[in-house]
Amino acid sequence: xxxxxxxxxxxxSTGGIYACMALAIxxxxxxxxxxxxxxxxxxxxxxxIAWQLLQWGLPYWPTxxxxxxxxxxxxxxxxxxxxxxxxxxxxxxxxxIFIALFAILxxxxxxxxxxxxxxxxxxxxxxxxxxxxxxxxxxxGMIAVTIVLLVxxxxxxxxxxxxxxxxxxxxNPESARLVGIRVGWMIALGWGMAAAIGAVAGMMIAPVVxxxxxxxxxxxxxxxxxxxxxxxxxxxGAVVSGFSVGVIENLAGTFIPxxxxxxxxxxxxxxxxxxxxxxxxxxxxxxxxxxx
Amino acid sequence: xxxxxxxxxxxxxxxxxxxxxxxxxxxxxxAASLPFAVKxxxxxxxxxxxxxxxxxxxxxxxxxxxxxxxxxxxxxxxxGAYTAAIMMDRFDVAYYWTxxxxxxxxxxxxxxxxxxxxxxxxxxxxxxxxxxxxxxxQILKSTPLEPWTGGVQGIVIIKPDAPFGLQLSSDQWLYFxxxxxxxxxFSCAVNLTNSRTGRAIVAIRDNPIAARAMGVDIxxxxxxxxxxxxFYTGVAGALGAIVIQFxxxxxxxxxxxxxxxxxxxxxxxxxxxxxLFGGLFVLFVPNIAEHVSKGLAGAVYGIILILVIYLMPxxxxxxxxxxxxxxARKSARQN
Amino acid sequence: MSNILLSVRKLRAFYGATCVLHxxxxxxxxxxxxxxxxxxxxxxxxxxxxxxxxxxITGDVNFAGRAVxxxxxxxxxxxxxxxxxxxxxxxxxLTVEENLQLGAMSRKDRAGxxxxxxxxxxxxxxxxxxxxxxxxTLSGGEQQLLAIARALMMRPRLMLLDExxxxxxxxxxxxxxxxxxxxxxxxxxxxxxxxxNATAALSLAHHAYLIETGEIVMSGSAGEIGRDENxxxxxxxx
Numbered sequence: 001x002x003x004x005x006x007x008x009x010x011x012x013s014t015g016g017i018y019a020c021m022a023l024a025i026x027x028x029x030x031x032x033x034x035x036x037x038x039x040x041x042x043x044x045x046x047x048x049i050a051w052q053l054l055q056w057g058l059p060y061w062p063t064x065x066x067x068x069x070x071x072x073x074x075x076x077x078x079x080x081x082x083x084x085x086x087x088x089x090x091x092x093x094x095x096x097i098f099i100a101l102f103a104i105l106x107x108x109x110x111x112x113x114x115x116x117x118x119x120x121x122x123x124x125x126x127x128x129x130x131x132x133x134x135x136x137x138x139x140x141g142m143i144a145v146t147i148v149l150l151v152x153x154x155x156x157x158x159x160x161x162x163x164x165x166x167x168x169x170x171x172n173p174e175s176a177r178l179v180g181i182r183v184g185w186m187i188a189l190g191w192g193m194a195a196a197i198g199a200v201a202g203m204m205i206a207p208v209v210x211x212x213x214x215x216x217x218x219x220x221x222x223x224x225x226x227x228x229x230x231x232x233x234x235x236x237g238a239v240v241s242g243f244s245v246g247v248i249e250n251l252a253g254t255f256i257p258x259x260x261x262x263x264x265x266x267x268x269x270x271x272x273x274x275x276x277x278x279x280x281x282x283x284x285x286x287x288x289x290x291x292x
Numbered sequence: 293x294x295x296x297x298x299x300x301x302x303x304x305x306x307x308x309x310x311x312x313x314x315x316x317x318x319x320x321x322x323a324a325s326l327p328f329a330v331k332x333x334x335x336x337x338x339x340x341x342x343x344x345x346x347x348x349x350x351x352x353x354x355x356x357x358x359x360x361x362x363x364x365x366x367x368x369x370x371x372g373a374y375t376a377a378i379m380m381d382r383f384d385v386a387y388y389w390t391x392x393x394x395x396x397x398x399x400x401x402x403x404x405x406x407x408x409x410x411x412x413x414x415x416x417x418x419x420x421x422x423x424x425x426x427x428x429x430q431i432l433k434s435t436p437l438e439p440w441t442g443g444v445q446g447i448v449i450i451k452p453d454a455p456f457g458l459q460l461s462s463d464q465w466l467y468f469x470x471x472x473x474x475x476x477x478f479s480c481a482v483n484l485t486n487s488r489t490g491r492a493i494v495a496i497r498d499n500p501i502a503a504r505a506m507g508v509d510i511x512x513x514x515x516x517x518x519x520x521x522x523f524y525t526g527v528a529g530a531l532g533a534i535v536i537q538f539x540x541x542x543x544x545x546x547x548x549x550x551x552x553x554x555x556x557x558x559x560x561x562x563x564x565x566x567x568l569f570g571g572l573f574v575l576f577v578p579n580i581a582e583h584v585s586k587g588l589a590g591a592v593y594g595i596i597l598i599l600v601i602y603l604m605p606x607x608x609x610x611x612x613x614x615x616x617x618x619x620a621r622k623s624a625r626q627n
Numbered sequence: 628m629s630n631i632l633l634s635v636r637k638l639r640a641f642y643g644a645t646c647v648l649h650x651x652x653x654x655x656x657x658x659x660x661x662x663x664x665x666x667x668x669x670x671x672x673x674x675x676x677x678x679x680x681x682x683x684i685t686g687d688v689n690f691a692g693r694a695v696x697x698x699x700x701x702x703x704x705x706x707x708x709x710x711x712x713x714x715x716x717x718x719x720x721l722t723v724e725e726n727l728q729l730g731a732m733s734r735k736d737r738a739g740x741x742x743x744x745x746x747x748x749x750x751x752x753x754x755x756x757x758x759x760x761x762x763x764t765l766s767g768g769e770q771q772l773l774a775i776a777r778a779l780m781m782r783p784r785l786m787l788l789d790e791x792x793x794x795x796x797x798x799x800x801x802x803x804x805x806x807x808x809x810x811x812x813x814x815x816x817x818x819x820x821x822x823x824n825a826t827a828a829l830s831l832a833h834h835a836y837l838i839e840t841g842e843i844v845m846s847g848s849a850g851e852i853g854r855d856e857n858x859x860x861x862x863x864x865x
Contacts, residue, residue: 006839033833161732164721164725164728164732165729165732168718168721168729168732170720171718172716172717174681174712174716174719175698175716175718176729177699177701177704178679178700178704178710178712178716179729179732179733179770179777179781180701180702180705180732180733180781181700181701181729181732181733226779233720
């Protein structure tokens with residue numbers, strides 16, 4: 001029983017990472033109606049920027065804010081420079097652009113900062129919370145940050161005019177134009193926000209998995225899984241699923257024989273696919289009714 | 293009787309004079325004479341490019357013509373490759389039998405995977421197939437399968453010699469074999485896509501509701517297309533194993549799947565000849581990128597990709613279509 | 628009614644390289660309803676898309692005294708041109724209320740928006756009932772009313788309506804047109820009404836144009852057009 005509880009909390013800790021990532025993914029999906037395969041690399045690159053700023057002596061919280069701002073601008077820049085000229089290309093070509101972005105960011109990060117593992121500080125301290133080793137302060141802090149982000153995003157989309165404008169742009173860009181929405185800027189805003197959230201996620205994740213150019217690969221996959229299982233229209237679903245994926249992955253690794261480290265990823269993904277087969281629009285996704 | 297013969301002859305001459313036919317004949321002639329003009333290593337690379345082209349054609353049938361988004365074809369390539377390797381290494385079967393067997397094995401797997409995939413669309417299907425691609429190396433390395441797969445170390449295969457005592461090197465023979473397979477499988481694909489079945493497959497991509505309303509059995513066609521697509525990629529995998537003489541789990545990671553997808557888009561989604569361009573791209577461009585800059589190879593590759601998409605948003609085939617269209621309009625206006 | 632709100636001269640419109648409007652001229656009176664009649668493929672929808680900046684054009688378009696030819700769609704919307712497109716353009720995934728709020732997206736006067744919402748619900752009680760429902764689940768007629776309501780939330784000077792009667796049962800068409808008449812008479816909304824259904828359009832319009840294969844072939848008051856022998860035979864069915 002103790003082991004189960006321990007593994008559940010460990011799962012929640014890793015799940016917090018996936019939930020953070022899943023949130024960024026859903027965020028950009030809401031803006032551009034497409035999955036950003038380079039999301040993880042953007043987060044990783046932002047975290048390296050933060051590391052560099054820390055190396056240059058800037059204290060933690062100013063670094064945090066500056067990195068988020070730089071990432072926001074970077075996201076907008078990527079959209080304006082790379083995606084806007086190609087907006088009429090077919091969907092599959094867009095995905096190749098994401099792949100290209102992935103390659104560029106990964107390679108550049110390795111080139112600038114090399115592939116040795118670096119440590120990244122946490123603002124929450126590393127001491128275990130409540131002193132009995134079930135969950136550390138950092139993990140708790142990370143979960144808290146994720147939940148705060150989630151609430152802010154939810155409020156943004158639900159209750160602000162810009163949030164509504166962004167949702168409309170993603171749903172039906174032509175109609176959005178007809179009511180006067182500057183669609184181009186909505187999309188750029190979506191990218192900026194996703195990049196900013198990614199930066200936060202990266203800075204939360206790096207203390208746990210250590211900073212190196214390939215740190216986001218499996219996390220991105222789990223983040224996708226969380227976002228998709230949650231139903232891509234629901235930030236809450238993404239976060240809940242992200243946590244669940246973490247817990248399931250940990251429990252599967254501990255309690256199912258034959259599942260060594262290699263197969264953990266496979267098991268988690270298989271379960272996700274199983275969920276999707278039963279509920280194709282995700283657990284929390286709004287089932288969209290369309291009249292033919 | 294004489295009148296009908298001359299009519300048939302005229303029809304045949306008209307058919308042969310079509311630009312596509314002329315182009316194909318010319319290309320084949322060039323392709324067949326290459327082995328006597330280039331070095332063995334380049335030949336090896338061209339052979340591998342053709343292998344990738346077959347794999348990309350398989351992916352094209354599924355994603356390009358049928359609209360089912362797959363990021364998992366590296367798994368089928370791996371299954372085909374390992375089938376060939378196990379047959380040749382463990383059972384001493386001659387290499388030419390491995391091709392059809394690998395194809396059929398993958399056909400079965402593809403069809404089986406296609407069944408649950410029926411419920412998934414778009415991005416969800418992409419995730420499911422991607423999981424397959426991620427899982428495959430781990431499955432190949434796993435302990436229960438190790439006696440067959442050779443675990444992490446993989447299996448080594450002996451390169452076959454040219455048969456019948458022909459005066460060809462192994463590389464040259466494999467080139468011709470692959471070329472023959474390319475011609476055969478590409479013609480079959482052209483036939484398939486031009487048939488009623490082909491039209492049903494495309495109808496499902498363009499408007500599944502309308503297709504169903506017209507009596508197309510969606511479930512059957514979708515799973516069948518998955519199977520055929522896997523067949524093609526499986527045969528490519530077997531050929532690949534023979535050409536490279538080696539199979540190992542880490543040769544078939546999801547990165548390879550993504551590479552096939554890039555080849556598909558760059559060649560032209562829904563274009564059969566485009567797959568050849570895709571195969572060449574997948575083989576040569578990463579090498580070029582590394583030549584430009586060892587440390588930033590990935591970044592160079594990414595930039596090349598962006599430029600390619602910018603210049604040819606619908607792939608090489610799309611560009612050709614655009615140019616041909618412009619020429620046709622110009623000549624129509626002059627007339 | 629004697630002011631010209633929108634004037635168009637030598638308008639040509641293109642889909643890629645294909646020219647679909649071959650230099651048309653027309654005027655829309657301020658406060659009036661102008662109908663643009665024609666068969667399928669005549670160029671009616673293309674005219675509206677041209678006016679909304681959705682396709683490439685050449686020629687002069689003058690709206691409320693300023694030249695707006697070539698402006699982007701969202702800019703034209705902000706200038707006060709509300710286009711109710713072919714197919715309604717509903718945000719099906721969003722709720723009815725959100726659709727209405729989106730109509731007011733380019734406005735800054737919060738108090739004005741709230742009063743307009745109330746007024747719009749007053750005109751369209753059915754929409755108030757379904758305010759929280761997903762817009763895509765509404766029937767065709769209800770979605771048409773929603774599209775008009777959304778356009779109304781923009782407080783437009785000019786409404787462009789693309790076949791508002793399309794696919795609707797005759798009784799519903801009457802309902803829609805009654806509302807359009809009320810909006811024009813009570814709220815002074817000018818309209819350019821594009822229709823295949825000539826009878827309905829002529830019952831509401833003050834002035835009408837007839838368009839055939841991208842050219843305007845007839846122009847006159849609604850009454851004149853309605854009494855014309857050829858129009859009656861081709862478009863009115865008697």
